[in-house]
Amino acid sequence: MTIAITAFERSPDGGKGLARDTRVRWALEETGQPYEVHLVSFAEMKERRHLALHPFGQIPTYEEGDLALFETGAIVLHIAEQRAGLLPEVRNARARAITWMFAALNTVEPPILDLQTAIIAEGGRPWSHERLPLVMDRIRARLHQLSARLGDADWLDDAFSAGDLLMVSVLLRLRTSGILAEFPNLTAYVARGEARPAYQRAFAAQLAMNAPSAG
Amino acid sequence: MTIAITAFERSPDGGKGLARDTRVRWALEETGQPYEVHLVSFAEMKERRHLALHPFGQIPTYEEGDLALFETGAIVLHIAEQRAGLLPEVRNARARAITWMFAALNTVEPPILDLQTAIIAEGGRPWSHERLPLVMDRIRARLHQLSARLGDADWLDDAFSAGDLLMVSVLLRLRTSGILAEFPNLTAYVARGEARPAYQRAFAAQLAMNAPSAG
Numbered sequence: 242m243t244i245a246i247t248a249f250e251r252s253p254d255g256g257k258g259l260a261r262d263t264r265v266r267w268a269l270e271e272t273g274q275p276y277e278v279h280l281v282s283f284a285e286m287k288e289r290r291h292l293a294l295h296p297f298g299q300i301p302t303y304e305e306g307d308l309a310l311f312e313t314g315a316i317v318l319h320i321a322e323q324r325a326g327l328l329p330e331v332r333n334a335r336a337r338a339i340t341w342m343f344a345a346l347n348t349v350e351p352p353i354l355d356l357q358t359a360i361i362a363e364g365g366r367p368w369s370h371e372r373l374p375l376v377m378d379r380i381r382a383r384l385h386q387l388s389a390r391l392g393d394a395d396w397l398d399d400a401f402s403a404g405d406l407l408m409v410s411v412l413l414r415l416r417t418s419g420i421l422a423e424f425p426n427l428t429a430y431v432a433r434g435e436a437r438p439a440y441q442r443a444f445a446a447q448l449a450m451n452a453p454s455a456g
Numbered sequence: 457m458t459i460a461i462t463a464f465e466r467s468p469d470g471g472k473g474l475a476r477d478t479r480v481r482w483a484l485e486e487t488g489q490p491y492e493v494h495l496v497s498f499a500e501m502k503e504r505r506h507l508a509l510h511p512f513g514q515i516p517t518y519e520e521g522d523l524a525l526f527e528t529g530a531i532v533l534h535i536a537e538q539r540a541g542l543l544p545e546v547r548n549a550r551a552r553a554i555t556w557m558f559a560a561l562n563t564v565e566p567p568i569l570d571l572q573t574a575i576i577a578e579g580g581r582p583w584s585h586e587r588l589p590l591v592m593d594r595i596r597a598r599l600h601q602l603s604a605r606l607g608d609a610d611w612l613d614d615a616f617s618a619g620d621l622l623m624v625s626v627l628l629r630l631r632t633s634g635i636l637a638e639f640p641n642l643t644a645y646v647a648r649g650e651a652r653p654a655y656q657r658a659f660a661a662q663l664a665m666n667a668p669s670a671g
Contacts, residue, residue, distance in 0.1 A: 296605035297563050297598065308548045314562060315555035333523045340530035343561070347529060348512050351566045363590070368583030375578070383512065390511035 244269065244276040245304045246316075247294070248450065250285075256451035258444045261313045262301040264410045266446055268317045268403065270439035272324035280450065314346045317403050327403040334399065341397045341404025349387060350411040352379040356418065380420055388424045395433060409434030459484065459491040460519045461531075462509070463665065465500075471666035473659045476528040477516040479625045481661055483532045483618065485654035487539035495665065529561045532618050542618040549614065556612045556619025564602060565626040567594040571633065595635055603639045610648060624649030 246269075248262035262278070269276050285291055286298045294302040295311040302309065303316040310316050318339065321327035329335050359376045363369055387408075391397060396405045412431050415421040421428055434440060461484075463477035477493070484491050500506055501513045509517040510526040517524065518531040525531050533554065536542035544550045574591045578584055602623075606612060611620045627646050630636040636643055649655060 292601075292604075297559070297601050299563075308551060310551055310555050312555045312558040312562060314558040315551070318554060318558075319551050336523060336525055336530070336534050339533060340525050340527045343527035343529040343533075344512070346558070346562050347527060347565075348514075350562075351569065354566065355570065363587075366583070366587070368581070368587060372578075372581070372583060386507075386512050389507075 242306045244274060245279055246276055247279050247281050247300045247302045249300055250280040250282040252451040256448040258447055259414055263443055263447050264313050265301045265316050266443035267406055267440050268320040270442045272320055272326045314342055321403040337398045338402035338404045342407050345407035345411045349383050352383055353414050384424050388427050391426055391430060457521045460494055461491055462494050462496050462515045462517045464515055465495040465497040467666040471663040473662055474629055478658055478662050479528050480516045480531050481658035482621055482655050483535040485657045487535055487541045529557055536618040552613045553617035553619045557622050560622035560626045564598050567598055568629050599639050603642050606641055
């Protein structure tokens with residue numbers, strides 16, 4: 242059954258791999274599944290046809306036969322449940338891996354997205370300069386806790402899982418901020434994620450569509 | 457096997473049911489499972505013993521035999537997978553219900569939590585008054601989309617699911633802001649959730665521990 246996902250016609254990050262389709266591509270590569278990509282423009286994302294797929298007018302979406310999903314976390318979990326490679330088979334280890342998926346998206350990513358909002362949406366506001374350190378310190382508080390838990394382990398809970406896939410993806414957003422570099426074990430953790438052949442293939446596939454020289 | 461969760465020794469909301477243990481209590485009530493509650497103080501949440509259960513020093517946690525979980529979304533999903541009542545059995549409907557769980561926590565709740573941060577953590581800052589309308593408009597943008605998708609349906613995807621449990625819980629945070637009242641179908645949706653006997657039991661159980669007259 243053909244799998245089709247949606248991605249930005251042109252990613253705002255110019256191919257750095259931070260758009261959320263990269264997370265879904267990575268999950269599909271880890272589980273060895275081919276997929277099609279349908280590109281949508283910002284205008285198309287707000288049109289009725291796309292809103293039928295994604296009520297919040299975003300990417301990625303996932304279609305497989307008569308199943309249509311949105312929300313990156315749900316899509317990655319669905320992929321992980323269908324094929325081996327992203328979740329342990331043992332019940333308790335599986336539940337813990339899913340816990341890290343939620344932790345990445347609900348506990349670690351929100352303050353990181355606040356930083357993007359502070360810089361992009363509120364960058365020109367009079368409070369921007371004074372408020373930024375507060376936002377960055379909220380990120381640091383989370384990363385201190387994450388760093389303490391990871392310690393010198395390779396992955397968050399024994400073997401690489403969908404939880405690591407999402408956590409690495411979330412932390413990648415921080416590279417240009419310099420905050421990630423304050424945590425050597427998290428920096429090494431992200432590098433381990435990026436070094437995975439499946440990530441490399443996912444990154445290259447999105448880059449081919451988004452790099453300044455493309456299209 | 458005994459299920460034990462953690463909750464605030466004294467919830468900051470004084471028993472309004474907005475602390476996240478209410479979501480887990482609700483899921484356990486929907487699936488008919490008894491549970492114990494271990495109360496932790498704010499000081500205890502940051503101590504080594506609790507951090508071993510929850511690396512980010514929060515509540516709730518979930519213990520069942522030798523399984524220990526954190527992250528409300530992951531706990532609710534685990535409960536929903538073990539017993540009937542919160543997820544459809546049909547594969548595609550099940551995947552869509554899980555999509556709404558992630559949508560509640562990753563797409564709808566973050567701007568709502570930003571409002572709490574703006575009011576509580578940044579309420580005394582010089583930019584607070586001027587910035588608040590921006591934060592509220594980001595919430596409205598999401599609620600417009602959610603309201604359009606819900607339409608006049610009772611629940612987000614056919615029967616009540618764990619997706620509705622989390623979405624109703626997230627929207628309940630907005631009641632005192634007045635924003636929820638701008639969306640009559642979402643107001644009615646939240647009221648349907650609150651009217652469920654399982655929610656009523658969960659709410660009463662947390663209220664008994666948190667009401668000003670308790671303890």
